[in-house]
Amino acid sequence: MANYCIYIIDPFNEIQQLVRVAEKVNEMFDPIAKKAGFSATSTMFPQYRNINPLMHESMVYVCPFTTSVVKKMDGASSFDIPDAAISPHQGVTFISKETGSEIWCKFSGVNFYAAMIFHELMHNKLQLGKSLHSKFKACGMSCETINPETAKPSEEEIDAMAAALAKPVKQWTGGVDMLWNAAQDKANGNDLWNLPISG
């Protein structure tokens, strides 16, 4: 059986850190992937632009603080996106014909990074907006505020994600070029790289 693939689009962080994040995400997802009939989880940080996840695979963008790519999705401009500066909710998932998830890398800890990815993938694969935050009685990763140092998925959450993992959820890939272009701007010393990406 194949591995379950998670694509994380992050042109901004050091590859050494990304390897540690991948290990952590794999560790959290492996029991879920196995329950869903996959061999294991493959969390990948592709360093190229042409990414086409299969219908059941997942994708998360890692945006510089204040720079949302999900906001650029069709229909997302009127969507209630949390304020990155003050919200405990450090990411957003927009669900439409396609689904787009992102986290904001305000803090750089591996545990924080991995926990936020897990949380947004719950919104993504379960196709739930804010109602996710109160859906599970035993709330490990689905609550609005989680402690990334201690958080782990509850049995109930593992079961729900395992049931959803193989289901098709079309992932929005339109943000890949936007983020790589922003990274290029940063590499070129353009001070404006961290401003909201123009549509």
Ligand SMILES: [Zn+2]
């Ligand atoms: Zn949430």
